[in-house]
Amino acid sequence: MREITYAQAINEALREEMKRDQRVITLGEDIGGIGGNFGVTKGLQEEFGSQRVRDTPISEDAIVGLSLGAALVGMRPVAEIMFSTFLGCCMEEIVNQVTAIRYMSGGQCTIPMVIRTANSLGRSGAAQHSGRAEALIMHIPGIKVVIPATPYDAKGLLKTAIRDPNPVIFFEHAMAYYGVKGEVPEEEYTIPFGVADVKRQGKDLTIVAYSLMVRKALEAAEILAKDGINVEVIDPRTLVPLDMDTIIKSVKKTHRVIVASEECETAGVCAEISYRIVEAAFDELDAPIQRVATADVPVPFSPPLEKYMMAKTEDIVKAAKKLMA
Amino acid sequence: MREITYAQAINEALREEMKRDQRVITLGEDIGGIGGNFGVTKGLQEEFGSQRVRDTPISEDAIVGLSLGAALVGMRPVAEIMFSTFLGCCMEEIVNQVTAIRYMSGGQCTIPMVIRTANSLGRSGAAQHSGRAEALIMHIPGIKVVIPATPYDAKGLLKTAIRDPNPVIFFEHAMAYYGVKGEVPEEEYTIPFGVADVKRQGKDLTIVAYSLMVRKALEAAEILAKDGINVEVIDPRTLVPLDMDTIIKSVKKTHRVIVASEECETAGVCAEISYRIVEAAFDELDAPIQRVATADVPVPFSPPLEKYMMAKTEDIVKAAKKLMA
Amino acid sequence: MTLDKNKHADFYKSMLRIRRFEETAIEAFSAGKIPGFIHSYIGEEAIASGVCGALEPGDLITGTHRGHGHCLAKGMRMDRMMAELYGKATGYNKGKGGSMHISDFSCGVLGCNGIVAGGIGLATGAAWGNQLQGNSRVVACFFGDGAMNRGSFHEAVNMASIWSLPVVYVVEANGWGISFSTRNAINLVDLSERAKAYGIPGVSVDGYDVMAVYEAAKAAIERARRGEGPSMVVCNAPRMRGHEEGDPQTYRPKDDIDKAKKNDPIKRYSEFLVAQSILSKDELKAIKQQVEEEVAQAIKFADESPYPNPEEALQDLFVEEK
Amino acid sequence: MTLDKNKHADFYKSMLRIRRFEETAIEAFSAGKIPGFIHSYIGEEAIASGVCGALEPGDLITGTHRGHGHCLAKGMRMDRMMAELYGKATGYNKGKGGSMHISDFSCGVLGCNGIVAGGIGLATGAAWGNQLQGNSRVVACFFGDGAMNRGSFHEAVNMASIWSLPVVYVVEANGWGISFSTRNAINLVDLSERAKAYGIPGVSVDGYDVMAVYEAAKAAIERARRGEGPSMVVCNAPRMRGHEEGDPQTYRPKDDIDKAKKNDPIKRYSEFLVAQSILSKDELKAIKQQVEEEVAQAIKFADESPYPNPEEALQDLFVEEK
Ligand SMILES: Cc1ncc(C[n+]2csc(CCOP(=O)(O)OP(=O)(O)O)c2C)c(N)n1
Ligand SMILES: Cc1ncc(C[n+]2csc(CCOP(=O)(O)OP(=O)(O)O)c2C)c(N)n1
């Protein structure tokens, strides 16, 4: 099968959905003229015109607010927020408008909109350009949270997101755009939300990981395999809805779990997944769940500092050895 | 000892600190003219003048942004954000500025500022006025999170917050302002951060609860006492820093835990506390930790709906019975 | 502009519907039947009535926390509105929204909004959607003078300007944001000057004068419909009551309140209608009668309606796909 | 305004320091020595130099993602700046900030800021703090034309206006926000019109002309110092390079870039100085010499400095109380 980049996969999903449905539009900073800061939307404006692929001023609050309004009158906007740290600029729109209006209306309206944004730890972006905001959004009811690791998942899930009649946030990863390649079929496919993917089968230890952390989990699994530790890697792919069944099934087999993520450690996704594992499979656990996440500090600029505070492959290996000891 | 309201306790802390330190100033919507939407700052403008007690336009982003700047030149601003749902309007300032600037500067500056805000579930405020935002802020490194349950704690902790050289967010509760009274000494006192308070001693079951949930936990404890279940209630009072020692000590005694909060259930404070208990005292647990929180929906307006989706005393009782079964 | 008699009758009825709905809701609130808060539209009836009087049926609006007037002027029913205020299952939002969030998408009301300036982005986005669909719908976006200082206002209005979106920004300049005087919040004598920052037309009118509001709104709406872009209409209408029910307005000079009350827009308008022989006293009375019946029926409906089943609290979050 | 020779020499030196620092940093970046991004200030040297030339030593500034020029013009050292760009322990921020976040509080630089408009609130707050302390310090707040469309800009400038805060908003109007032309982002021919929304003075000047910038900034700063409140100074200075290093500017007509380059503010200014016999060619050469030495020394310092210890990543979050 052909291999394409993560960026290309997203580009294809957008292109195909825009072709399929006239109501699909996209807006964001620099997405037209240069195909976005990361080149992900390249070629779309040429193909679909500057009405459907709209460059916006630097106004994140309005990008989300206008998307919401357009969705309410029947369009299917895909808004791009360049870096996920900039979600702070439009948080009110997400917390009180996008996620609340359907519910507050008693179900009168539907809000088929997607917010695409990029996490970006690991490229010396420093504190203000190295966001990982999935935990913040996961805590807010009323929006689905998608966070793919591979080109295949990114394409299939983005197509599902665009067709979903509900608000969806779609977390991409700047380091994956051109750093991650993978097989993607030529034919059309979609991936349903709420279905975890077993990225590697194993029996001794379960690692739950998502986004770029999947790659590190797989690297760790290879390293651990040399020590005879047989690791299963599960990627939930969507955090809302969250497929606990697949995770619990794995836990019942391995009885040992690492939950790994690039997010700040405290009060994040790892804690939630851990809670749910304990809730559903307490008696199956042979040891406390290990959390591997990034240190609770803003992201430093200098590479040795950033590397130190990030969740790394070695950290997973270390946690695994502790668990297996 | 005299009894005062939660609102009065906060008012006294502000007044005393403004008297003690000329650098302490406060700003927010309507805080001067009418003493704030909840009357908490009543009398301060008369006493300290309209320079130090500043009414602002409806500009939450600027309220926080200006506080930060004033702190950087040596003032000690206390900003009021009327309802905690409005934190969405100033999230960028919190995520990328207030919590990041000292770290990014390599420690060149200090940011002695406090953001006071009010959670407000339970008063038919509907989705946009019933915020509980502590989990969002707890996930962001660089700001201390204080969330008192009683007038005594509120006063002592707010004084500590104002004297702290770091950013602090202080979550009050609109239902507590006049609905919670308690003993508060006339004499000056402060309460250190990171010290949980055992609100009730017990040996069968530990309930970790904070803010208005402490009252419900104590109510549940009374009900459970009638069934011979002896409950210990622990109020961490500050979420960052979080006093796990006191919690773990209790868990080692009771071996059963409920973590209770008014927040939305998913990816919140309860999950974090649960993770840390599992991490530190896995072998001490006789049963999975029970989480009692509010349903993952925006808050509905109608009282029977709101009551249904809220974390209630009965929910704690039910969870306790399940744990003890 | 000379208006025909029916238009005047419509305006009068619209204003009276709002006034009487609010007075009745305030009574019910005082009697403990309505939970939450009430921000009454009393004194601002001419604004929503004038603006909505200039809209076509397919046009859209967004309201505010002070939104009952917007809903009524756009044609929503009193009974289901009152039921919503009560938190009843028969309310427009099945009791999930309440006073600050009433909406009726079928009537073009995209929702009131409890966040100051919270509706501006979505109103502008609805206008964008309309533009893309090539229909000729216009969106009227209501907000208070206090909302003009929120960043959301700024970002959305700028975007409407550069994209020539069919939206009219209606500023309800009642002089206050809760207890804070707009004079202290904005350093402008004429708030419509702010439109200059976006290169769009701005005009200030007497917000107590329904005809003046109508005229200004009509011009702005027609301009928007022609594809010439957004405008701002500032309607000056000193607040007649407290910010919300229960507000003693201690911060406000008594004669300021008295002056506002003396200029009561409905009183003024009905006197004008009679003096100019546009409508007779009897005709006004007949309208009053209709409104009274509607109000009485609304209260009865709200009183008698059931509360929603508690379990409904968990519904309406997501659309479930078939 | 006639300026004395020393002032001109200072301006020239300041502009040249910026230019040469940037050129050198770009080289180091291309050589892989500098991580992250570089948004060069080339072409905008006259802005920071003119504005900072009108400030007193105790005054404060905030910079942007394109902030090296702000720092240098305010008097920061090249060596510790370059070390910061490298991510070295000897950098101003110990390697924690990098290009977009350099700061030197002791020099009155409250920080560059990677969030567009991110420094406007805090600059305004610093001005508020100064006002409360009764000192006469002024804050110069730099930001780009793209930043004028962020809500944070709007809220902060409005607050500065109503409270008459001692702050000067310096708009660096380079015509672009990354690839989006300001002509498409703001529906105004003269960006300084936007000041009218806040009832504050606004003026547009040629941002390539250090004397024009100085003059406008000086008037605004003096006004602020007198307690008369904020102003906005829009400095039009077409962008000479890409948004960041590596940007091929495919979205921009080539002659637009060429025109900008032809008007190079430093070339223009040095020719003016010589033509007007304000400074001789030799004097300019001597200044150039000093700057070259400083740059060479900065690169050497950065090259030779150590990286921070990895564990330092966990420090500097909170002030630990004694
Ligand atoms: C973002 C936000 N901040 C603060 C509030 C609290 N609040 C509710 S109404 C109001 C005053 C609004 O003033 P204005 O926009 O002039 O409307 P008015 O009430 O005068 O009609 C405030 C501050 C809010 N609802 N939303
Ligand atoms: C809130 C926010 N949105 C988007 C960005 C991405 N970004 C970085 S620089 C830039 C363009 C800024 O334009 P302008 O303010 O004119 O400054 P210039 O780069 O032209 O100097 C953008 C969009 C950002 N850093 N912050």
Ligand SMILES: [Mg+2]
């Ligand atoms: Mg008002």
Ligand SMILES: [Mg+2]
């Ligand atoms: Mg620019």
